[in-house]
Amino acid sequence: MTWQAVQASLPLMLLLGFATYFQTVTGFGLGMIVLGGASGFGLAPVASVAILVSLVTLINSALALPGTWHLIDWRAVRAATLGIVPSVVAGVLLFDYLNGTASNILHLLLGAVVLYGGIGSAIRPAPRTERAGDAGFFFSGIFGGLLSGMFGISGPPLIFYFYRQPLTLVQIRCALILLFAVTASIRTAYSALAGQLPASMWWQAAIALPVVTFATLFARRHPPPLSGTTTRRLAFVTLILLGAHLTIDALTAML
Template structure:
């Protein structure tokens, strides 16, 4: 099989699987796609495409959950994101591919491990702490399209419940990814070629989103999340090994 065709099939399968996870839990798309695609491409090639797909995924999921969004918390979180995103985008354009891949792999592994072990914030965060979580999300989102975990930890530690947390995350991803995409366009890191690649991958992603929403009512949430996070940890280790070889050669 032609190598380019094999890669496209792998990318399509990855995006569909990530869409399935996103449709189920409202998060995880970027973590899966960046970890998998970074095995073959530099972050600067992967991140713009993932940002465009994330925006499309949020628009797909947004109807019906708008009124559940916790807008006050989201506003303070986004204030931190606005401050952190330019730093992340600068890192994306100025850090060489191999070290960036290694950093992304380590970040994904550690965050996935924390989430899989059930790490949560045990008290209600104040405004400065909320903004700090947003700052971390902005930097990670701009640099590697993995800004979700700090926000996930924040919202799912809230006493508001899973429905409100999931809705707030969907709105969060829509707004932050639009912001990060805007910075990428302004710094010429996002091109028409990235848009074409995202358009090609949009169909398998939509299929995954649809199937994920259907599976939501049939699979225990804790079991599903543990499996997904284990998959992320394995992918991040593979990425780290491959990137370390590139860095040393």
């Protein structure tokens, strides 16, 4: 890779650094921020960015999770993972099967649901009084896996569900980072089998490595001083922005 190519990738690397810090603090956001920013500012093809996000997510998880394993709600993570594993593949196959119009309609519905859920949750950011059963985590994993397979965005269902539980923010953050690592592993394996990991992609991942490493370690040592309610509201406002972006993007494609 030439020096000119490295310079051209700097805006994307800055976006990756910010998104990595955000995800390390909140437990989510890396994929949504990078994909939305890359699409909105035309930094790189969305398909290649989605693969890069998967590789970067694995790096972030490997740096953010050590020392926190005892804080993870393994029962919830196990139930969600059982839903994620088969549904990611199903989402990829479903997206390949649908034509452009049907895909845009699903994209529009996704944006509307995320927008509605984000607004409702931001208005009432307090968690539930009782922890949900395993079935709820399982179905959040199914819907998260489907969205990951179809659009490369697995966050909304998992974020909604985990942030509504009476868990500590550290428990929520660690569980989400681990689940996104599971999703990224499946997508990376699928991309490798499909021959979608060229040498240029590995070069981009190598350039992103120091950026992601610094952002992750900095976030672990210097998290922002936010209260639990403020952090939850920040999570839901982020979903509102994502839902609005998805809705506008789908409407633009349809028109």
